[in-house]
Structures are given as C-alpha cells and as structure tokens.
Amino acid sequence: MSNGPVLDVDHVSVAFAGREVLDDVSFQVQASEFTGLIGSNGVGKTTLLRSVLGLQRIDRGEIRVNGAPLSRHARVLGYVPQKVSLDPDVPVRARDFVALGLDAHRFGFSRRTKDERQLVEQMLMDVDAERFADTRVGSLSGGEQQRILIAHALISQPSLLLLDEPLANLDPKSVEEVVSLLHRVAKDHGVAVLLSAHEMNSLLPVMDRIVYLTNGRAASGTTDEVVRSDVLSTLYGHHVDVLKLHGRVFVVAQPSESDVEIPEHSTLTIE
Amino acid sequence: MATFLFEPGFFSSGPVHVALVIGAVSAVVTGVVGVFTVLRGQSFAGHALTDVATTGGSASFFYGLTPLLGFLGAGVLGAGAMDLVGVQRLRGRDIATGVVLGVATGVAALYLYLDTTKSATTGAAQQVLFGSIFTLDSSTIPVVAVLSVVTLALIASIYRPLLLSSLSADLAAARGISVRAVGLLFMLALAISVGLSSIAIGSILSTALLIGPAATSLRLTRSLRRAFAFAAVIGVAATWLGVLFAYDSYYWFPSSQGLPVSFFIVLLVFLAYVASGLHPIPRALKRARLDGHAAAAQRVR
Ligand SMILES: Nc1ncnc2c1ncn2[C@@H]1O[C@H](COP(=O)(O)OP(=O)(O)O)[C@@H](O)[C@H]1O
Ligand SMILES: [Mg+2]
Numbered sequence: 001m002s003n004g005p006v007l008d009v010d011h012v013s014v015a016f017a018g019r020e021v022l023d024d025v026s027f028q029v030q031a032s033e034f035t036g037l038i039g040s041n042g043v044g045k046t047t048l049l050r051s052v053l054g055l056q057r058i059d060r061g062e063i064r065v066n067g068a069p070l071s072r073h074a075r076v077l078g079y080v081p082q083k084v085s086l087d088p089d090v091p092v093r094a095r096d097f098v099a100l101g102l103d104a105h106r107f108g109f110s111r112r113t114k115d116e117r118q119l120v121e122q123m124l125m126d127v128d129a130e131r132f133a134d135t136r137v138g139s140l141s142g143g144e145q146q147r148i149l150i151a152h153a154l155i156s157q158p159s160l161l162l163l164d165e166p167l168a169n170l171d172p173k174s175v176e177e178v179v180s181l182l183h184r185v186a187k188d189h190g191v192a193v194l195l196s197a198h199e200m201n202s203l204l205p206v207m208d209r210i211v212y213l214t215n216g217r218a219a220s221g222t223t224d225e226v227v228r229s230d231v232l233s234t235l236y237g238h239h240v241d242v243l244k245l246h247g248r249v250f251v252v253a254q255p256s257e258s259d260v261e262i263p264e265h266s267t268l269t270i271e
Numbered sequence: 272m273a274t275f276l277f278e279p280g281f282f283s284s285g286p287v288h289v290a291l292v293i294g295a296v297s298a299v300v301t302g303v304v305g306v307f308t309v310l311r312g313q314s315f316a317g318h319a320l321t322d323v324a325t326t327g328g329s330a331s332f333f334y335g336l337t338p339l340l341g342f343l344g345a346g347v348l349g350a351g352a353m354d355l356v357g358v359q360r361l362r363g364r365d366i367a368t369g370v371v372l373g374v375a376t377g378v379a380a381l382y383l384y385l386d387t388t389k390s391a392t393t394g395a396a397q398q399v400l401f402g403s404i405f406t407l408d409s410s411t412i413p414v415v416a417v418l419s420v421v422t423l424a425l426i427a428s429i430y431r432p433l434l435l436s437s438l439s440a441d442l443a444a445a446r447g448i449s450v451r452a453v454g455l456l457f458m459l460a461l462a463i464s465v466g467l468s469s470i471a472i473g474s475i476l477s478t479a480l481l482i483g484p485a486a487t488s489l490r491l492t493r494s495l496r497r498a499f500a501f502a503a504v505i506g507v508a509a510t511w512l513g514v515l516f517a518y519d520s521y522y523w524f525p526s527s528q529g530l531p532v533s534f535f536i537v538l539l540v541f542l543a544y545v546a547s548g549l550h551p552i553p554r555a556l557k558r559a560r561l562d563g564h565a566a567a568a569q570r571v572r
Contacts, residue, residue, distance in 0.1 A: 053444075053445045055441070055444055055445065077445065079441075079442065079445040079446075081441040081442060081445070084439045084441070084442065086438060086439075089489060089490075090310060090438065090489075091489060091492055091494055091497075091498050092438065093493060096495070097438070100434065100435050100438075103431055104431050104432060104434070104435035104443065104446055105431075105432060105446050105447055105448055106431055107428050107429060107432065108427070108428055108430075109427040109428065109430050109431075134493075136493055152442070
C-alpha cells in the first residue's frame with residue numbers, strides 16, 4: 001500500500017434534478033486517522049459516503065481509494081449505513097451477522113473454517129458484544145446494534161471504515177461508548193475512519209481531522225484549523241461565531257440576522 | 272390401530288405414492304423458498320406469482336399442454352415482468368406486484384372461461400385453482416425432482432449474498448454484491464417453487480404452502496438453518512397428512528367423492544401456525560425465549 005491518503009475526494013460534484021448537493025468538494029482521509037464528516041441534516045453527508053462506496057453516481061470529479069480510481073472499492077471499504085432496519089423476528093443472531101461481514105459476497109454454501117469462526121469470536125470481543133452474541137440482531141438495542149454493524153464492517157479488514165450517522169439515535173451514554181469503542185478498535189486494526197454526524201462535540205476527543213460540510217461545500221483540516229469563525233463564515237456565506245465553552249464548541253449565527261438560517265449545532269445544551 | 276388411521280389400500284395405491292412423493296418434494300422446496308420470501312417481505316410478490324401461475328395453468332389446459340409447463344412458464348415470465356416494472360425498489364415493489372397481478376388475473380379469467388366452454392377441459396378450473404394431486408402421472412416425478420434439485424441448488428449457491436441483501440440491500444451493495452441479480456435469481460426460485468406447489472395443491476392455494484410453514488418455523492426458532500428445516504418438515508407433514516385424510520375421506524363420506532386434498536393441507540398448515548403461537552410452548556423453546564428476555568432486560572438496564 002502506498003503512503004498517500006486512504007481516501008482522496010477530488011473536486012466532486014453531485015446534483016439531484018439539477019440541484020447541486022455537493023459542489024466541488026475536496027478532502028483527503030489519511031491512513032489510520034479518525035475523520036469526522038460534520039454537517040446539518042440534508043447537507044449531503046449520506047450522498048458523499050454513498051459516492052465513495054460507488055453507490056451514488058458523481059457528476060464531476062474523482063474519488064480514489066488507496067490511489068485507485070472508483071470502480072469496485074467494495075473489498076477495502078467497511079460501511080455502516082445510516083439506517084438498517086432489522087426485524088426482531090428475523091432469526092439471525094448477532095454472531096451470524098458479524099460472520100456475514102466476512103463472506104457475504106461468497107457464492108456457494110461452504111462451512112466456515114475454524115480460523116474464520118475464531119475471527120468472528122475475536123471481533124465480537126473487540127466490540128464488547130459477547131454478551132448478546134446469540135441474541136437475534138433485530139432485537140438488540142440501538143447501541144448494541146451499532147457494535148454489531150461495526151464488527152460486521154471491520155471483520156473484512158478494510159483500510160477505511162465509513163459510518164453514516166452512527167450516533168444519531170443513541171442516548172448520550174451510548175454515544176460516548178460507541179465513540180470510544182470506535183476510536184480504540186480503529187487504532188487496534190489500523191483502519192481509517194470517516195464518520196458522519198450532525199453534531200461534533202461528542203467527537204472532539206477522538207477526531208484527528210474534520211470535514212465540515214455546508215451549502216454543498218466542504219472545509220477540511222484539524223478542528224482548530226476548520227472550526228473558526230473566519231473559515232466557517234466563508235463556508236456559510238454569512239457571519240457565524242464559534243464559541244468554545246467547557247471544552248465544547250458551538251457554532252452560532254448572529255442573532256440580529258433573523259432571516260439567516262441558524263446552523264443546527266447552535267442548540268445550547270445546559271448540563 | 273393402523274387400519275383405523277389408514278383406510279384400506281392407502282399403501283398400495285399408485286396415485287397415493289405419486290401424491291406422497293410429489294407433495295413432499297414440492298413442500299420441501301416451497302418451505303425453504305418460503306423462509307426467504309417471508310424474510311424478504313415478499314409474501315405479496317409470492318402471492319402474485321401464484322396468480323400468474325393460474326394464468327399459465329389455465330392457458331396450458333386450453334392449448335392441451337401439461338399444466339406444470341404452464342405454471343412454470345408463466346411464473347418465470349411473471350417474475351421477469353415484476354423485476355422490469357420495479358419489484359426491486361422498495362416503494363415500487365407493491366405497485367409492480369399489483370400491476371402484474373392484475374394483468375395475470377384478467378388473462379386467467381379469460382382462459383378459465385375458454386376452458387369451461389371447451390368440452391374436453393371443463394374440469395380445468397378446479398384442477399388449476401385447487402390442484403389435483405391424485406391425478407398426477409408418475410412420469411411427472413423425475414421432472415419435479417430435477418426442478419426441486421435445481422431450485423435448492425440455486426438457493427444454496429446464492430445463500431449468503433441473498434441473506435445479506437435480504438437483511439440490508441445497502442450493506443450488500445456496499446460489499447459489491449449485485450442486489451438486483453441476486454433478487455432476480457431468487458424470484459426465479461420463487462416462480463419454480465410456486466409452480467411445483469401449484470401442481471400439488473393448486474395455484475390459488477400454493478400461497479398457503481409458501482408462507483404458512485415458513486411463518487410458523489420463524490416463530491419457533493432463532494436459528495435460520497433450523498427455520499429452513501422446520502419449514503420443510505411442517506410442509507411435508509401437512510402434505511402427507513392432507514393426502515392421508517383426503518384418501519380416508521372417501522370412506523368417511525361414501526356417498527360423496529371424498530374431500531379435496533388441498534383443503535386438508537391448507538387447514539393443517541393453518542393449525543400449525545396457530546399452534547406455534549399458543550402457550551404453553553415446549554420447554555426447549557421456552558428456554559430459548561427466556562434467553563431472549565434476559566437479553567432484553569439487560570438492554571433496559
Ligand atoms: N436519490 C435522491 N434523489 C433526489 N434527492 C436526493 C436523493 N438523495 C438525497 N437527496 C437530497 O440531497 C440532499 C442531501 O441528502 P443527504 O445526503 O441524505 O443529506 P444528509 O445525509 O447530510 O442528511 C437532501 O436535500 C436530499 O433531499
Ligand atoms: Mg444522512
């Protein structure tokens with residue numbers, strides 16, 4: 001493998017019915033780094049991740065994974081989609097679901113080898129899922145299901161793990177657990193992470209880099225480089241302030257401009 | 272005791288042998304395919320294929336072809352048509368199915384009408400819709416056997432891609448699995464299994480054999496492999512008992528012609544489904560449920 005970036009998104013544009021959702025977006029993800037893809041609902045996070053996976057046709061630009069242009073990245077990318085609705089009645093145990101991450105693409109009906117079964121056990125341990133390994137995957141809680149999806153995505157040993165809003169439907173405690181688990185597992189497996197979220201604060205402790213998406217455009221770099229009033233104001237096209245409070249970051253639009261759309265992260269939580 | 276249960280001649284009757292073999296084989300295939308049908312939420316598509324099969328069956332009578340050919344040909348064409356109209360897209364699925372179902376039923380009505388007006392095929396409607404397992408020729412057995420093996424081999428060969436596509440199309444597509452191709456192959460298997468159960472219990476009732484045993488087995492086990500096995504066993508048991516009761520019913524009501532096999536099979540499938548939802552459940556199953564509850568309780572904590 002080269003020592004270039006794992007993912008290179010190069011001047012990518014995507015339009016739906018003539019409306020540009022992604023407009024000349026460029027950024028890179030480096031090997032073994034944790035990158036947060038931050039933006040409010042509807043800015044195009046899912047569209048961007050699906051483009052990287054080759055599930056969404058891009059109109060302009062190029063996407064390279066490990067230096068190779070987009071064709072079939074399937075084997076080197078792990079993916080945790082935004083919504084996986086699993087029915088509690090489906091008789092597939094968490095363990096089976098993780099194992100599918102290993103061989104779902106394989107045709108034929110071969111038994112899994114001892115090594116493969118051990119790998120599944122190891123993976124279940126890595127994500128702290130042994131406790132519910134034999135429960136039907138559809139009847140797990142949101143946080144438990146995320147662990148299983150992460151294990152499913154990681155077991156094929158991808159070089160990049162894409163997660164689409166994995167924290168969206170979790171309670172604060174589970175958010176913290178899943179974030180620290182991802183951080184640890186990604187380091188252990190030497191896999192780069194690109195994780196989308198509409199809120200960045202829970203990711204601040206683990207993010208190496210941030211890709212901030214708004215109005216179809218992106219700014220990327222370290223959090224200190226990107227989450228600044230001047231950078232984000234340019235991106236939003238109007239003035240925003242960045243407040244830092246007790247180690248948390250808030251992006252706030254000027255209150256006087258009442259017709260200005262207030263960015264979603266501006267909701268102040270009082271704890 | 273055996274003579275009480277098995278009326279005279281049951282074991283020496285040629286038509287009974289053929290019925291038992293073909294009934295069992297098609298029940299195994301239909302059970303296995305049915306589990307995936309339920310998992311994929313394609314019961315409606317399965318039912319639509321039975322209507323398409325009705326069209327093929329009634330047409331084959333009119334043209335003097337063997338009904339199996341009509342059931343299969345129409346089923347495969349119907350599956351293809353549903354794919355073209357958009358059965359793969361979740362939202363398009365019901366619409367596509369409904370469109371094909373509507374056309375198929377209309378054409379079936381035409382052929383069933385034509386069949387009844389043509390003197391040689393007046394019994395066609397009954398045979399197509401509700402089956403005629405005792406009238407099957409033993410030469411049908413090899414054809415049925417080959418089709419069953421092909422269908423089971425098809426399912427086995429696409430088992431894992433099909434399973435992941437059924438659980439999450441997005442995950443499967445991201446793995447480079449062609450979700451559409453896998454879905455189309457499954458529809459093919461579905462069409463064949465509907466054809467097989469149509470000759471056994473009739474096209475209208477084949478939905479019962481497709482969905483009933485599968486839905487019952489999914490209630491009973493947490494393991495997918497066991498779900499396949501249970502569905503096959505329930506299907507075979509219902510079919511065999513149905514054949515037995517239908518045979519015996521000739522003796523129960525000597526004045527009449529006995530009762531139809533399909534009626535008994537469908538009734539037994541239904542009873543199995545109802546029983547699977549009843550308490551008290553057997554101990555082993557109960558323990559499995561309790562494990563589930565324990566996990567659920569842990570979640571709440
Ligand atoms: N297949 C599609 N067809 C038309 N519009 C789409 C499609 N997918 C997404 N969009 C639109 O693109 C925008 C970005 O969507 P999405 O990528 O899902 O945003 P996010 O994941 O950041 O919430 C939204 O306005 C959405 O309505
Ligand atoms: Mg999204």
